[in-house]
Amino acid sequence: MTGLDNLKYDANGLIPAIVQDADTGEVLMMAYMNRASLEDTIKTGKTHFWSRSRQKYWMKGESSGHTQDIQGIYIDCDADTLLIKAKQHGVACHEGYKSCFFRQHADGSQWKVIAEREVDPEQVYGKK
């Protein structure tokens, strides 16, 4: 697939992908794609990633049902970061928040939770 070869993948063959809610503009998460998961993302219209912690290829929502339908895929000036606008089904964060960025830096350098949990993670993924 041409156009994907000139992206700048890192030493592990990965490129970071920011996912933004296409309707609200909220930044939902960032995860990593390799070329295969990017191709499948384009082909299926649903986000696919490479999990660095689990060393595993995954479709977002394969366990939870909380898939992301692609609305647009963008590349930055340096061709080393992707931005994906998507319709989020359910929530993006495995901790049950709509966005993974649910903590804000506050005075005293604490991280303060600024969002409401929308889903109980145990109901989606089972007990850890």
Add this chain to the structure above:
Amino acid sequence: MTGLDNLKYDANGLIPAIVQDADTGEVLMMAYMNRASLEDTIKTGKTHFWSRSRQKYWMKGESSGHTQDIQGIYIDCDADTLLIKAKQHGVACHEGYKSCFFRQHADGSQWKVIAEREVDPEQVYGKK
């Protein structure tokens, strides 16, 4: 500065920081911070980064005047990615576009420019 120690910096001591326009929600850029540049970002209220390509510490806008005033700093669930909401003065992209994500993936796997250049880069940075 407590609260910055428990972030997950990578092997090079860096953490990716997504910058989002606080007014419009547009994702402007992604760049990398180390702990020192994050501390200066918090202290000064303006974004500071570590340039991987130039191996150099920099304040965004130090050459161009196109600084970013911090409105909020957020951390994701894994504590390995920052989201920064900021007021962008001028444009974020060194190529003269408001956002670095000015190319969209199109049929045939081409990357199509979907934004207007707002600034002539040569006027800001001089000829390359």
